[in-house]
Structure formats: C-alpha cells, structure tokens
Amino acid sequence: MAGQALAGIRIIDLTQALSGPFCTSLLADQGADVIKIESPRxxxxxxxxxxxxxxxxxxxxGVFGNANRNKRSVVLDLKVPEARDALLALxxxxxxxxxxxxxxxxxxLGLGYDELASRNPRLVYTSIRGFGDARGGVSPYxxxxxxxxxxxAMGGLMSITGQDASSRVRVGSGIGDTVPALFAAFGTVTALLEAKSSGKGQYVDVAMVDSVLAVSEVVVNNYAYTGVSPEPIGNQLRGFAPFDVVPAKDGEVTLGAPHNPQWAKLCAVMERPDLVTDPRFDTDHKRWVNREPLYEIVTAWTSSHTVAELVELLGGKVPLGPILDAADIFADPHYAARNMLPQLPVPGTDREIAVTGVVPKLSRTPGEVRHRAPLLGEHTVEVLRSAGLNNAALAALQTAGGTVIEGVLS
Structure with missing residues (x-):
C-alpha cells in the first residue's frame, strides 16, 4: 500500500456522539494513528x-461503526487519577x-489546553462545541x-429549508454535526502543518453553529445585500432558474440550467430555440424574476418524458440527475467505481456492512478505510504498553477502577 498523508501523526480522540468522531475518522482515513479514549460505558x-x-x-x-473506523479504542475512566495519569503519558x-x-x-478533569500545552508545547488541541470556546470569542450561549x-436552527439553515415559511425543517442528515467535523479536521491539519515549521501547537476552536452558518450562504448573502431574511422556497435556489426538482411522466428529476450556456442547451433539446432570445428569459437574472412562466414551459416539457428519457436526453448536456434513494445508491456504478461503499466486518456476526468511503482521492498518498471500528477497549493493553505501562501498572490501573481489561495480562 502506498504511504498515507498523515502517517506518523498520533491523535488522542476524546470525542463521542457524531461531530468529534466524524472529524477524527477523516484524519484516521488519511493514516493518522487515532487513539479513541472511552469511558467504561x-x-x-x-x-x-x-x-x-x-x-x-x-x-x-451502525453510525458508530461508520464514524470510528480506522481507530484504536482504549478504556480510561478519567475520574480516576491513575487513568488520568495514563492519558497524560499518551x-x-x-x-x-x-x-x-x-x-x-x-x-x-485537569485536561484543559493550558495544562496540556505546558506539558507538550507542540500539541494541537481541537475542540468542537455548540457555541465554541472563549478563546475564539465568548458567546452568550x-x-x-x-x-x-x-x-x-441557530446557524440559519432551518430558516431557509422547507417548502415555505410555515414548514421549516431540518436537513435530513446530521450536517449540524458533520459540517463542524469537516471544519475541525481542516483546522487540525492546518495547525499541524504550521507546527511542523514553528514547533508550536495551538488551540483550534470550532463552534457547531458557526460551521452551519458558514455553509448557509443564502442566509448571509441575501441579508447582507438586501436587509431581508430569506425564507424557504422548496428545492429552488434564490437567484437561479431553472434550478429545481421538476416532474417527469413517471417521477421527478433535479434540473439546473440557470446560466446562459446551460439554458441554451436545454432550449435546444426542448426544440425551443426561441426561448434563448425571449426578452423574459435572455439573462440569468430575468429567468429568476420571470421564473413562474419559465417553469410552466420547462415542466410541461419534462412532464411529457419519463425519468429514463430525460436522463438520456439531458444527461451530460445540462446538470440533471435522478433522485437516488439508498437502494439506488448501493446499485449505482458511480459509487462502486469510486469505492464509496467499502465493506467492513461487523463483530459478532458473519456479515460485512458498507460504510461511507474516503472522499478526497489523493493520487500519491491515498486515504483508505483499513479496518472496522474498534470494540470497546479493544486496544487498551497494546496502547498503554506503548506508553510505558507494564503488567503491574496495568493491573494497578484496573484495580483502581480506571480501566477494564478483559482476560489475563500476558
């Protein structure tokens, strides 16, 4: 296997739920040795x-298995002094x-940034909290x-998601966790890169709400320019038309042709070249302003074709895609070709289960889903031994209630 970009980097993972584990899984995919510290539960x-x-x-x-692949698990009860000392050694x-x-x-817990930085000045210390840490700005929340x-909700995304202002909804996936995780992974790698030259670590502060706001460009841009809070408009994108889910004879497809070159190609396939120079639709902005008559024309045409026919007619010409559900995705050749659904074994069964694959495809140092998520405490002995704890020290740690070690130490 080729080398990996973060090989040789050791990361202590003191996270749970989704935002933190997703962040560290991205780092582990690129070769970092991620040691997941867990309580006995x-x-x-x-x-x-x-x-x-x-x-x-x-x-x-299943969510745990996906977000914690490529890691090692160590059980330490950080309320026990002996366990805290073992963690400090790591x-x-x-x-x-x-x-x-x-x-x-x-x-x-005695594990704040100042204390740890005094012990290990090159340590990069990343936190993910709902409203951030005081080091990045003291939030009233x-x-x-x-x-x-x-x-x-508080990052603005729900205010623009839904069919209209009376039906605001959360995005169906947990992007209030995964988007902060992406920013945290980016911030961690950025700080690690800087530490290579300076020899000094730093604090990386990520707020979940800040992260959601940063990807809610409609909220920021529209209010900054107009002073008006945008409201949900279904699947459309403010300022762009056509850009929506449109009906087919036997279902729906997504269609985006908001710019002049794409609009011209769509008109050619619809055999309506007159629409290119129609004064209602001859600029990007006019197509948005006059979107109601535009959609009447476009949807009348799409409704006369099946999904398969629309894919055949428009695929590769203008941005168009069928709405794939999970079964469709698992059968789609794109995801197989891109290795986006690798299989991992499930402990206690004879089955393998798909997890999401590595998104950034690095040509020389590729990331990889190498092994399943760990069982609780699966690597406690090997990791703590690497930190200098011998059998007597491990046994004393277990006796103090600081860890749980299955079987006999050998």
Whole structure:
C-alpha cells in the first residue's frame, strides 16, 4: 500500500456522539494513528442503531461503526487519577487532541489546553462545541448544550429549508454535526502543518453553529445585500432558474440550467430555440424574476418524458440527475467505481456492512478505510504498553477502577 498523508501523526480522540468522531475518522482515513479514549460505558453512539438482525453486540451501532473506523479504542475512566495519569503519558507523545465535551469539562478533569500545552508545547488541541470556546470569542450561549438540530436552527439553515415559511425543517442528515467535523479536521491539519515549521501547537476552536452558518450562504448573502431574511422556497435556489426538482411522466428529476450556456442547451433539446432570445428569459437574472412562466414551459416539457428519457436526453448536456434513494445508491456504478461503499466486518456476526468511503482521492498518498471500528477497549493493553505501562501498572490501573481489561495480562 502506498504511504498515507498523515502517517506518523498520533491523535488522542476524546470525542463521542457524531461531530468529534466524524472529524477524527477523516484524519484516521488519511493514516493518522487515532487513539479513541472511552469511558467504561463507551461512546454513547455505540448504543444507537441501526442494528442488523442477529447482531450480538449491543454496543456496536451502525453510525458508530461508520464514524470510528480506522481507530484504536482504549478504556480510561478519567475520574480516576491513575487513568488520568495514563492519558497524560499518551498525550505527552501525541501530535493532536480532539475533544467535544461541554464547556469547562476538560478543565475540571485537569485536561484543559493550558495544562496540556505546558506539558507538550507542540500539541494541537481541537475542540468542537455548540457555541465554541472563549478563546475564539465568548458567546452568550457558551454553556448551552447543542445537538445537530440546534446547530441547524441557530446557524440559519432551518430558516431557509422547507417548502415555505410555515414548514421549516431540518436537513435530513446530521450536517449540524458533520459540517463542524469537516471544519475541525481542516483546522487540525492546518495547525499541524504550521507546527511542523514553528514547533508550536495551538488551540483550534470550532463552534457547531458557526460551521452551519458558514455553509448557509443564502442566509448571509441575501441579508447582507438586501436587509431581508430569506425564507424557504422548496428545492429552488434564490437567484437561479431553472434550478429545481421538476416532474417527469413517471417521477421527478433535479434540473439546473440557470446560466446562459446551460439554458441554451436545454432550449435546444426542448426544440425551443426561441426561448434563448425571449426578452423574459435572455439573462440569468430575468429567468429568476420571470421564473413562474419559465417553469410552466420547462415542466410541461419534462412532464411529457419519463425519468429514463430525460436522463438520456439531458444527461451530460445540462446538470440533471435522478433522485437516488439508498437502494439506488448501493446499485449505482458511480459509487462502486469510486469505492464509496467499502465493506467492513461487523463483530459478532458473519456479515460485512458498507460504510461511507474516503472522499478526497489523493493520487500519491491515498486515504483508505483499513479496518472496522474498534470494540470497546479493544486496544487498551497494546496502547498503554506503548506508553510505558507494564503488567503491574496495568493491573494497578484496573484495580483502581480506571480501566477494564478483559482476560489475563500476558
């Protein structure tokens, strides 16, 4: 296997749920050695489905398996002094730490940035919280807990999502978690790159609501220019037309042809070249202003064709795509060709289950989904031994209640 971009980087993962684990999984995919520190109960996401029929392990849910592949798991109860000392030994040799505890928890555990940076000055310390850390700006909501739906609501995305102002909804996926994870991974790698030249780590502060706002460009751009808060308009995109889900004879497709070159190609396929010079539709902006008559014309044409016919007529000419559900995606040749659904074994079963693949395809140092997510504490002994703990120290740690080690130490 070719080398990986983050090989040799060790990251201490003090995260649970989705935002933090998704962040560190991206780093692990690129070769970082991610050591996941869990309490004796384990990451809360372990106990959340989906579970398959016959799954014997109730602490290995599907979302956990996806967000924690390529990692090693160590059980440490950080309320026990001996466990905290073991963690500090790992941190002393680490390049980065990622955590998503509520504000103040790490300081109460004696694991705040200032203390850890004094021990390991090159440590990159990344936090993901609902409203960020004081180092990035003191939010009036700093102590509020947050989930995905809160981030989507307060980050502005829900205000523009839905059919109209009376039916605002959250985006169906947990992007209030995964988008902050992307920013946290970017910030961590950026700080690691800078630390290579300076020899100094730094604090990386990511707020979930900030992250959602940053990708809600409609909210910011429209209000900044017009002073008017945009409202939901279904599947359309403000200022762009045609750009929507449009009907077919046997279903629906997505269609986007808002710019002059795309509009001209669409008109040619519809055999309506007159529409290109129609004064209602001859500029991008006019097509948005006059979108109602435009959609009447376009949808009358799309409704006379099946989805398959529209794909044949427009595919490769203008942006168009059928709406794929999960079954469609698992059968689609694109995702197979791009290795976007690699299979991993599920502990306690004889099955393999797909997880999402690695998105950035690096030509020389490719990322890879190398192995399944760990069982709880699966790597406790090997990791702590690498930090200098011998059998006696491990046994003492277990006796103190700081860890759970299955079987006999050998």
């Amino acid at each position: 384990g990451d809360m996401l372990r106990h959340t489905g989906p579970f398959g029929d016959g799954d014997e392990n109730p602490a290995y849910g 941190i002393d040799d680490a390049d980065a730490l990622v955590e998503n505890f509520s504000n103040g928890v790490m300081e109460r 700093a102590n509020w807990p947050a989930f995905d739906i809160v981030a989507q």
